[in-house]
Amino acid sequence: MTSFKRALNRPMGRALNRRVAMAGAVAAGALLLTACGDGGADSSAPSPDVTASASAGAFNDADVAFAQGMIPHHEQALEMARLAGGRASDQAIKTLAEQVEKAQDPEIRTMRSWLTAWGKPQSPGMDHGTGHGAGHGDGQMPGMMSDKDMDALMAAKGTDFDRKFAQMMIDHHNGAIDMARDEQANGRNADAKKLADAVDTGQSAEVERLQSILDRL
Incomplete structure (x- = not known):
């Protein structure tokens, strides 16, 4: 009788084990769905888009x-700075051009990430090849060089390049400072306003x- 009971209990034990295993699998699946669900509070690895949106904060x-x-304003500054390596003769111009490139390239990447997080296009759709010293009122950005300006800078070398670069970058920086101060006054996003502060302070110093370089050339 004891042997019979042991024989009977073996398949029942296996069946019970299978039921326990299946219940565990269902429970694990439910936890996985909860963790991966849209906006799930328990998710330990939110998607990059969600993370970017959260870090971007409120904006206007x-x-x-x-x-x-x-972004295009910085891109043109980088284009100007990269010309200095093979054309400038003044070491101070070369050094400042390197600093412009070092500062503004990462800022471009940062601002692109904001626009992606905000669900906004990378460009407002306007013509960025504006005239020299254009203003906000006509839908153009201040301080942008025209194609003619850029061609003249590319053609210059030595002291001629140094003078053109210094004057153009002064105008270009002043345009960026105007844009930064507009953001400081009217923006909402804390990160964008912090970058605007950095642009205002850094480019005002440059x-x-x-100007001191230009005065001695």
Whole structure:
């Protein structure tokens, strides 16, 4: 009788084990769905988009305009700075050009990430090849060089390049400072306003340095 009971209990034990295993699998699946669900509070690894949106914080139209405008503005400054290596003769110009490139390239990447997080296009759709010293009122960005300006800078070498670069970068920086101050006054996003503060402070100091260089050339 004891042997019979042991024989009977073996398949029942296996069946019970299978039921326990299946219940565990269902429970694990439910936990996985909860963790991966849209907006799940228990998710330990939110998607990059969610993380970017959360870090970006609240924003308004001024923040979007600042990022959309400052990206091509910085891109043109980088284009100007990269010309200095093979054309400038003044070491101070070369050093400042290197600093412009070092500062503004990462800022471009940062502003692009904001626009992605905000669900906004990278460009406002306007013509960025504006005239020299253009203003906000006509939908153009201040301080942008025209194609003619850029061609003249590319053709220059030595002291001629140094003078052109210094004057153009002063005008370009002053335009960026105007844009930064507009963001400081009207923006909402804390990160964008912090970058605007950095642009205002950093480029104001570079304008002073460029002017001192220009005065001695």
